[in-house]
Amino acid sequence: MEANRVKQIHSFGQSIWLDFIARSIINSGELKQLIDVDGIRGVTSNPAIFEKAITSSSDYDDDIRELSEKSEDNEEIFFGLAISDIQKATDLFKGVYEESNGEDGYVSLEVSPFLALDTEKTASQAADLWKKVDRKNVMIKIPGTKPGLEAIRRSIAKGININVTLLFGLPRYEEVTEAYISGLEDHLAAGHSIGHISSVASFFLSRIDVMVDPMLDEKGAPELKGEVAIASAKKAYEIYKRVFSGPRWEKLAAQGAKPQRLLWASTSSKNPAFKDTKYVEALIGPETVDTVPLETVEAFRDHGIAENTLETGLAEATAVLDKLKSVGINIDEITQKLEDEGIDKFNKPFEKLLQAIEDQKAKVK
Structure with a gap:
């Protein structure tokens, strides 16, 4: 019998996490089967996923009926529903968490997207959600916005596992690694151990190409279509290897610190002209995570190719970004625009979700 293709990815040092959560896949045993059969090693969620x-x-x-008797606040009701699902999922992944010594087995819950530009409220809600979920293998998602950086540092300094979301640009990614390392140093300086703290930096991919590709035709560089996001990710991995080495990092590693792994997000192909497993196949490599929607897991299981690709074509990746610059496309401006739009893209489903809860309250009462 042919080995499971999704499971093969893990042999190259990459963990596949599912970019989806729903009570139905927890209760039906489908999530457990994904762990056992496909080797899925974690779960990420966001407001759009919960809204669906x-x-x-x-x-x-x-649960909406029960929670609405205690509170009229729809956001409070949502987090009540979400925390219940997250707890059940973390319990399912407990074996993965223990077997991997805390490297995998995480389930991510995001702070309210309405707080993306508010350091104080983000840090406060991250601490509150961490306490309420009360599981070692939960990660609280904080957006990697400028105000989010200090919230990330403070949360790590409190010993909270953090999934940094909404990353598009290389300069911002480097700032995120600094926030993580500084947070570890703060926690250590306060007299605490740091070996239990885990974090990932979620680098969004296909959305970059969705924005850049139409510009490439206008600029006379159509050959770069579908290549800019992958090139950026490969350059991010170079930053990762540089930052998580050397004297400063080695001092923390000696105390048991785990590097903040890069996580590839938004890895489903948005362009029907591309292979549906394109972004997964292009970035398989050690000490990384790829969070994959259910349909992409199924596609990879059927016809994906698992090979160590992340550190191949590095010169070509540099050339892609150089060519982008030479034709007059400013990638830093684009990634900032994507971040701004990304906040809006998470706010809208969250607003829709809160309205849906309002509607459900009326119905179930």
């Missing part, structure tokens, strides 16, 4: 889960089934109705 809550509005597309009646699985949450009883």
Whole structure:
């Protein structure tokens, strides 16, 4: 029997996490099967994923009724629903967490996207959600916005596992690694151990190409289509290897610190002209995570090619970004625009989700 293609990815040092959560896949045993059969090693969630889960089934109705008797605040009701799902999922991944010595087995829960530009409220809600979920293998998602950097540092300094989301640009990614390392140093300086703290930096991919590719035709560089995001990711991995080495990092590593792994997010192909497993196949390599939607897991299981690709073509990746600059496309401006739009793209489903809860409250009462 042919080895499972998704599981093969792990032999190259990369962990596949599922970019989806719903009560139905937890209760039906589907999530457990993905762990056992495909070797899925974690889960990420976001407001859009929860909006889809809550509005597309009646699985949450009883809890909405119960929670709405205690609170009229729809955001509070949402987090009540989400925390319950996150706890069940973290319990399913407990074996992965223990077997990997805390490297994998994480389930991510995001702070309210409305707080993306508010350092104080983000840090406060991250601490609150961490306490309420009360599981060692939860990660709290904080957006890697400028105000998010200090919230990330403070959260790491409190010993909270953080998934930094909404990363597009290389300069911002480097700032995120600094926030993580500084947070570890703060925690250590306060007299705490740091070996239990885990973090990932989620680098969004296909959205970069969705924005850049139409510009490439206008600039006479169509050969770069579908290549800019992958080139950026390969350059991010070079930064990762540089930052998590050398005297400063080695001092923390000697105390048991784990490097903040790069996580490839937004890895489904948005362009039908591209292979549906394109972004997964292009970035398989050690000490990384790829968070993959269910349909992409199924596509890779069927016809994906697992090979060590992350550190191949580095010269070509540099050339792609150089060519981009030479034709007059400013990648830093584009990634900032993507970050701004990304906040909006998470706010809208969250607003829709809160309205759906309002509607469900009326229905179940």
